[in-house]
Amino acid sequence: MEAHFLEACVNLEQIKAAQQLLAPVMRRTPVVASRVLSETTGFAVSLKCENLQRTGSFKPRGAYNRIANLSAEERAAGVVAASAGNHAQGVAWSATELGIKSTVFMPTGAPLPKLVATKAYGAQVHLHGSTVDEALVAAREFADRTGAVLVHPFDHEDVVAGQGTVGLEILEQLPEVGTILVPTGGGGLIAGVAAAVKAVRPQVRIVGVQAETAAAWPASLAAGKPTALASMSTMADGIAVGCPGEVPFAEVAAHVDAVVTVSEEALSKALLLCLERAKLIVEPAGVAAVAALMTCSPEELGLTGPVCAVLSGGNIDPLLLTHVISHGLRAAGRFLGVHITIDDRPGALVSLLEVVRANGASVVDVIHSRTGGELALDEVEVFLTVETRGPDNKAELLTAFDRAGYAVRLQN
Incomplete structure (x- = not known):
């Protein structure tokens, strides 16, 4: 070591x-x-x-401290950074506050709000590569070519x-x-x-x-x-x-x-x-x-x-x-997505939704399809998205579906 x-x-x-x-x-x-x-x-x-x-984010703390400690000669050359968003914004804001030119390389898939904000804080932004590591390679090449100081997101x-x-x-x-x-x-x-x-x-x-x-x-x-x-x-x-x-x-x-x-x-x-x-x-x-x-x-x-x-x-x-x-709502047991096959007859969907109502849950969305490849001529597949009151209510609703004779397939 x-x-x-x-x-x-x-x-x-x-x-x-x-x-x-x-x-x-x-x-x-x-x-x-x-x-x-x-x-x-x-x-x-x-x-x-x-x-x-x-x-x-916390990023301007480190970026500003790094840039403020540059020499006059280093400041004149400007700074460059690579980031998917938070460090980019921190460098752009800090450089602008200190009157220094900044260039930022961001991955092509960087979130749009972070991209827009980085430009708004004053940086010249270039999209390069699909990861921050690839953007960092481009930033290093820019630093070598122009003399700009690389402001690393964490390694300084x-x-x-x-x-x-x-x-x-x-x-x-x-x-x-x-x-x-x-x-x-x-x-x-x-x-x-x-x-x-x-x-x-x-x-x-x-x-x-x-x-x-x-x-x-x-x-x-x-x-x-x-x-x-x-x-x-x-x-x-x-x-x-x-x-x-x-x-x-x-x-x-x-x-x-x-x-x-x-x-x-x-x-x-x-x-x-x-x-x-x-x-x-x-x-x-x-x-x-x-x-x-x-x-x-x-x-x-x-x-x-x-x-x-x-x-x-x-x-x-x-x-x-x-x-x-x-x-998060699904992970917390407050959203439930289920596929249920019912008879294709008047009132069948109403009966299914009555089970949801009787158990205190709320329907968010209903998709009613007759075209499933495995459906019989007299069957319909219903996909329900249901808002429950939490894990206990979710379990109660699944039990109620079972008692009513419905075969339930949970959404993956």
Whole structure:
């Protein structure tokens, strides 16, 4: 294992300097209590709302600190970055605030709202490749060709130090905090939070949370060095990073107590909970810490209270939000999709819908088809989408269908 993987290089003085630099331009985001998560875990849980930060995520903290520390010669050459959205917006906004030209390379499939916002913040945007890694290759080539400074999304000391100001704020807002959970992708945020918090209160437990289908950190920590994933796929694009950075790796290896993973279903449920109970719009990557509190046991997380979960961002495409809400409602047992074959006779559909009504559920959609390949001449297939009052009501309705003699096939 190479030496720079062993030695953490971001210190408290760097993070405090970043905090002083950022104070006039960054929002001190609120910490709000979550009653439902407190009841779920048995610990007092609060949410650190970085989804309410400028540009909608924590990213401007690191980007601004990195760019503000450039020399006059470096500033004159401009900056370049690669990102699917949040880092792009952070770099664009920070560069414009500092009067510096910015260029951003984004994957061709980057969410439209993030693309539009990045342009609005002042960056010249180029679409390149299908992944952030491919966009990063183009950004590096641009830097080599033009002399622009590459502002990496997580693999630089100034970026990590800027993100570490989140940790200092948490300690100021929740002085007795016992555990901090942080969404984790490339590692800039958790590295900065861990470096700041452990320097001031080493007893505080730091837990990273990754999407299980894009989790490079467990294997990397086991190997003792950043290790790339062969493939990844998750709705949480903000933490979909195939390989941790070397600078964050040193901090995480030295200071982070555990890294856990959560499913796509858990992310959907967590997003829905934030929307319904906390009245906060959070993107899938941003709710990873909440998902862990909802699905992992306190023993698995090693919780000591009070607990703080960082909401790292709120930039979500409205179309994706619609899909995720639907997915979350299904995962929570509040949406039920069923295929049922009934007799093709007057009143048969009414009888089926009466079962739904009698059990207190509401029909969202009905598709009535006579053209199914396996249907007899006197049969009709009905696809029902039903809103239930929760898992218990869903089970009651399925039992009622069975008692009424209906053969039910659940939607996949």
